[in-house]
Each structure stands twice: as C-alpha cells, then as structure tokens.
Amino acid sequence: MAKAAKKKPARMRSTKPADGEIEAKRANAYRDMEPHLCDCVRWIELADDLSLGDDRPQLDMVVHHATEEIRRLLAAYYALGGFEL
Secondary structure, three states: OOOOOOOOOOOOOOOOOOHHHHHHHHHHHHHHHHHHHHHHHHHHHHHHHHHOOOOHHHHHHHHHHHHHHHHHHHHHHHHHOOOOO
C-alpha cells in the first residue's frame, strides 16, 4: 500500500510590497515632486535677492508666492502618500 503524501503547511502570503516596488514608487514620487520643489526654490531665491533692496511691495509679493508654492508642494507630497491636508 502506498503512503499518503504529507501535506505541507499552508504559507501565509505577505501583503507587503516587494522592495523593488517600493523603490519604484518612491522614485516616481520624487520625480513628480521635482517641479514643485524647483518652483519653491526659485521663489525663495527671488525673495532673498529682493531682501537686499528697498522694494518692499515686490518682496511682499514674492514671499506670498513662495508661501503658495510651498503649500502646493506640501499638498503634492501628502497626495502622493495618499493623505489629505
């Protein structure tokens, strides 16, 4: 009489994504955020240049736009992670 085959215990499959998938998602997220980050840096550079002069209204406008860009960057960052502000 033949022996019955032993059953292997069932394996739990991980729902955790593979490291390669995580790295690819992060790379895409960083690439998607690059324009937002570059805009923020440029507005801050303009504000820095204007801070040395005496054109206060233009400096105020640039700081206002820099603040808006930073808020957009933050929103984009949270959106890429699936969160809301």
